[in-house]
Amino acid sequence: MDTMTDTAVLETAPAAALRINGERLWQTLMDHGRIGATAKGGVCRLALTELDRQGRDLFVQWCRDAGMQVRVDAIGNIFARREGSDPTRAAVAMGSHIDTQPTGGKFDGIFGVMAALEVVRTLNERGVTTAAPLEVVAWTNEEGSRFVPVMMGSGVFAGAFTLEHALAASDAQGLSVAQELARIGYAGVQTPGVVPGGMYAAYFEAHIEQGPVLEAHDLVIGVVPGALGQRWYDVTITGVESHAGTTPMDLRGDALLAAARLIEAVNRIALQRAPYGRGTVGHLQVLPNSRNTIAGTVQCSVDLRALEDADLLAMQEDLMACVAELQGRNPRLHIAVKPVVYFPPCHFDAKCIASVREAAAGLGYQSMEVVSGAGHDAVYVANVAPAAMIFVPCKDGISHNEAEWAEPAHLAAGADVLLHAVLRYAS
Amino acid sequence: MDTMTDTAVLETAPAAALRINGERLWQTLMDHGRIGATAKGGVCRLALTELDRQGRDLFVQWCRDAGMQVRVDAIGNIFARREGSDPTRAAVAMGSHIDTQPTGGKFDGIFGVMAALEVVRTLNERGVTTAAPLEVVAWTNEEGSRFVPVMMGSGVFAGAFTLEHALAASDAQGLSVAQELARIGYAGVQTPGVVPGGMYAAYFEAHIEQGPVLEAHDLVIGVVPGALGQRWYDVTITGVESHAGTTPMDLRGDALLAAARLIEAVNRIALQRAPYGRGTVGHLQVLPNSRNTIAGTVQCSVDLRALEDADLLAMQEDLMACVAELQGRNPRLHIAVKPVVYFPPCHFDAKCIASVREAAAGLGYQSMEVVSGAGHDAVYVANVAPAAMIFVPCKDGISHNEAEWAEPAHLAAGADVLLHAVLRYAS
Numbered sequence: 001m002d003t004m005t006d007t008a009v010l011e012t013a014p015a016a017a018l019r020i021n022g023e024r025l026w027q028t029l030m031d032h033g034r035i036g037a038t039a040k041g042g043v044c045r046l047a048l049t050e051l052d053r054q055g056r057d058l059f060v061q062w063c064r065d066a067g068m069q070v071r072v073d074a075i076g077n078i079f080a081r082r083e084g085s086d087p088t089r090a091a092v093a094m095g096s097h098i099d100t101q102p103t104g105g106k107f108d109g110i111f112g113v114m115a116a117l118e119v120v121r122t123l124n125e126r127g128v129t130t131a132a133p134l135e136v137v138a139w140t141n142e143e144g145s146r147f148v149p150v151m152m153g154s155g156v157f158a159g160a161f162t163l164e165h166a167l168a169a170s171d172a173q174g175l176s177v178a179q180e181l182a183r184i185g186y187a188g189v190q191t192p193g194v195v196p197g198g199m200y201a202a203y204f205e206a207h208i209e210q211g212p213v214l215e216a217h218d219l220v221i222g223v224v225p226g227a228l229g230q231r232w233y234d235v236t237i238t239g240v241e242s243h244a245g246t247t248p249m250d251l252r253g254d255a256l257l258a259a260a261r262l263i264e265a266v267n268r269i270a271l272q273r274a275p276y277g278r279g280t281v282g283h284l285q286v287l288p289n290s291r292n293t294i295a296g297t298v299q300c301s302v303d304l305r306a307l308e309d310a311d312l313l314a315m316q317e318d319l320m321a322c323v324a325e326l327q328g329r330n331p332r333l334h335i336a337v338k339p340v341v342y343f344p345p346c347h348f349d350a351k352c353i354a355s356v357r358e359a360a361a362g363l364g365y366q367s368m369e370v371v372s373g374a375g376h377d378a379v380y381v382a383n384v385a386p387a388a389m390i391f392v393p394c395k396d397g398i399s400h401n402e403a404e405w406a407e408p409a410h411l412a413a414g415a416d417v418l419l420h421a422v423l424r425y426a427s
Numbered sequence: 428m429d430t431m432t433d434t435a436v437l438e439t440a441p442a443a444a445l446r447i448n449g450e451r452l453w454q455t456l457m458d459h460g461r462i463g464a465t466a467k468g469g470v471c472r473l474a475l476t477e478l479d480r481q482g483r484d485l486f487v488q489w490c491r492d493a494g495m496q497v498r499v500d501a502i503g504n505i506f507a508r509r510e511g512s513d514p515t516r517a518a519v520a521m522g523s524h525i526d527t528q529p530t531g532g533k534f535d536g537i538f539g540v541m542a543a544l545e546v547v548r549t550l551n552e553r554g555v556t557t558a559a560p561l562e563v564v565a566w567t568n569e570e571g572s573r574f575v576p577v578m579m580g581s582g583v584f585a586g587a588f589t590l591e592h593a594l595a596a597s598d599a600q601g602l603s604v605a606q607e608l609a610r611i612g613y614a615g616v617q618t619p620g621v622v623p624g625g626m627y628a629a630y631f632e633a634h635i636e637q638g639p640v641l642e643a644h645d646l647v648i649g650v651v652p653g654a655l656g657q658r659w660y661d662v663t664i665t666g667v668e669s670h671a672g673t674t675p676m677d678l679r680g681d682a683l684l685a686a687a688r689l690i691e692a693v694n695r696i697a698l699q700r701a702p703y704g705r706g707t708v709g710h711l712q713v714l715p716n717s718r719n720t721i722a723g724t725v726q727c728s729v730d731l732r733a734l735e736d737a738d739l740l741a742m743q744e745d746l747m748a749c750v751a752e753l754q755g756r757n758p759r760l761h762i763a764v765k766p767v768v769y770f771p772p773c774h775f776d777a778k779c780i781a782s783v784r785e786a787a788a789g790l791g792y793q794s795m796e797v798v799s800g801a802g803h804d805a806v807y808v809a810n811v812a813p814a815a816m817i818f819v820p821c822k823d824g825i826s827h828n829e830a831e832w833a834e835p836a837h838l839a840a841g842a843d844v845l846l847h848a849v850l851r852y853a854s
Contacts, residue, residue: 209673210673211678228672232719243826244707244709245638245655246636246640246799248639248640249694249705254707257690267681270676271676274676274677278674278676280721281684281687283713283718286710286711289710291659303671305672373674397673
């Protein structure tokens with residue numbers, strides 16, 4: 001097995017610093033990854049299924065083995081607590097999620113949970129007691145594959161939506177979150193959002209990047225300043241369906257040509273907000289979709305993202321200006337734009353971010369800022385507690401895929417940074 | 428019924444010229460349109476079906492009633508002959524097709540056949556005998572909806588492909604052209620391409636335009652200089668499927684963005700060959716086609732048309748230059764272009780074209796050149812005989828649609844022009 005061979009990463013680190021056990025972390029991930037393992041090397045462990053129960057049970061067992069007290073709240077979030085030496089201190093939390101996509105990988109979510117467990121195991125081994133209590137958290141249904149809304153457990157914890165709304169959500173078979181939580185034994189009694197000793201002093205989440213930036217820069221640690229805000233739209237372009245041979249170019253109302261110009265505009269709009277602007281048309285449907293008929297209708301998505309709300313609004317204005325220009329240019333076209341999703345941008349806590357950056361530097365890891373383009377539990381937790389994230393690279397930036405892969409040495413580095421970021425808050 | 432009300436068309440015509448009977452032509456079209464009539468006002472009369480047989484039988488009956496001799500050739504083409512006064516002259520032919528699209532209209536094809544019949548009826552009525560024989564032709568399976576190749580009867584007649592190839596073609600149920608011709612009683616004994624007294628001196632086909640040009644110019648007669656050549660391609664763009672949130676703009680291999688640029692280029696390439704250049708992407712498929720995933724693969728069609736072969740080749744070169752530029756701009760993209768269809772351009776006979784133009788002028792109709800962007804039987808016939816076409820407007824340029832509509836006065840005008848173009852050759 002290809003473990004701990006990345007000497008380029010290790011050789012720059014000071015020898016004296018406290019370290020997690022990288023081989024144990026890797027073995028823990030591999031052992032846990034057998035629950036829901038797929039033939040192609042991935043994991044299918046949908047939220048609140050029997051496999052999720054098994055994944056939770058094993059995690060809870062390992063937490064108890066590490067001497068922690070386990071609580072479960074009413075939305076099924078699991079909190080494993082290691083008490084500190086100072087009973088007046090609020091806890092420092094770390095974690096992520098156990099559930100996966102239907103064709104998910106062995107690292108998305110579970111890495112953040114097992115890295116947190118490894119931090120506790122390391123402290124146990126070295127006999128280190130922190131002043132503040134530590135909590136290892138596994139949030140319910142982050143992926144949203146089986147039940148929406150996504151990031152359900154952390155969303156209820158942070159008050160983004162109500163417990164009742166989440167419990168009433170049902171899957172494609174009509175089974176509700178409430179029913180399934182009870183069935184797998186994780187309908188807890190704790191009130192979501194209430195933490196013994198008061199809300200967390202800080203929350204840290206380690207996660208694979210799920211993008212290509214760290215790999216492209218050949219770096220191992222990403223310091224995450226925040227998560228991009230998102231505005232999604234459904235666009236319907238209505239033109240004039242007509243014969244590709246008999247209709248001269250100047251008498252056309254070509255809906256696909258208009259869509260092409262919209263796609264180019266979305267790209268330009270994002271590039272103008274570098275480095276954090278994103279603009280994507282990923283879904284597009286043509287009617288009648290025949291090679292010798294000019295498209296009469298095109299339906300497509302637009303996905304705009306930015307780290308500042310003002311940028312996101314300016315991007316929306318640019319989009320609407322493009323639509324007006326396309327319609328003005330050809331009166332045979334009508335373009336309807338329907339907003340369908342808005343997530344505000346998230347800025348993580350400056351002090352938490354600095355802790356991650358300094359922890360990495362203290363261990364000799366060169367880091368860079370990598371914004372989160374996707375949602376994470378930390379984004380909701382940031383609404384109620386100081387929070388930050390630590391990214392490690394994943395091969396080719398691939399995630400939500402059975403081929404998802406992260407190097408053992410990179411995962412160990414991420415857990416080391418988590419350890420030292422937490423120690424800065426908990427000592 | 429809205430018959431013969433377009434006085435603006437009629438008032439400019441000299442009173443003295445010989446005229447067809449517009450009301451009889453309209454009634455004939457409406458009577459014939461009952462065979463295969465659809466609830467939405469269209470016609471479904473697929474080639475070599477029972478309804479096609481009924482349509483053929485009625486046409487043959489009407490031809491016999493008009494005193495013509497009927498022959499059928501081995502591919503089912505029907506030739507109705509009216510002898511002339513000079514037995515040394517080659518016949519002058521006119522016609523089109525009886526079959527329709529599955530959701531076809533009441534005018535596509537059948538207008539050219541019934542206009543030809545109306546010419547003969549008018550000559551009978553006025554006691555006019557032409558020097559050259561006249562033939563009214565109904566070509567088998569022009570539409571190609573049930574059997575390919577399209578324009579089958581005229582294609583075999585002109586030697587574009589063999590009789591054996593056409594007879595072996597089968598429909599979705601596995602029934603062959605040979606079987607179906609025999610079943611409906613139209614497997615004739617005549618050798619395709621052999622005409623009594625030698626190949627036609629000229630062939631004229633009246634047809635609805637199936638495009639918007641005449642309507643846009645508010646004109647009733649289109650003089651058709653030829654038919655556009657066509658080059659069709661299947662294009663596959665392979666990029667990198669990745670997350671719309673986590674992948675920065677500069678690390679993308681967005682197959683749909685590349686497709687958008689290709690669509691814009693195809694449009695520009697056609698505009699550079701105005702007025703007869705055409706360029707269309709009508710079919711496009713995105714994979715995985717998810718709103719927050721950058722498209723990994725796009726498959727699309729490209730349809731290029733021009734009236735000169737040199738233009739068509741230059742357009743292909745421009746297309747390939749665009750593909751090379753797109754690949755050079757982003758090495759994450761691979762673009763494969765596969766040619767799938769080539770039809771050479773067709774130039775109709777200059778003298779036949781002039782006859783149409785002069786016939787229109789003689790009747791007081793202002794005409795314009797309208798190139799045929801679609802295929803027609805006349806395009807194949809032009810390979811073996813001097814040929815030309817007469818276009819009349821159809822409402823909103825719509826054809827291959829049950830909503831297809833042509834004004835009675837416009838159809839009468841087209842038949843009048845057919846009459847006089849034929850008389851110029853047959854007298």
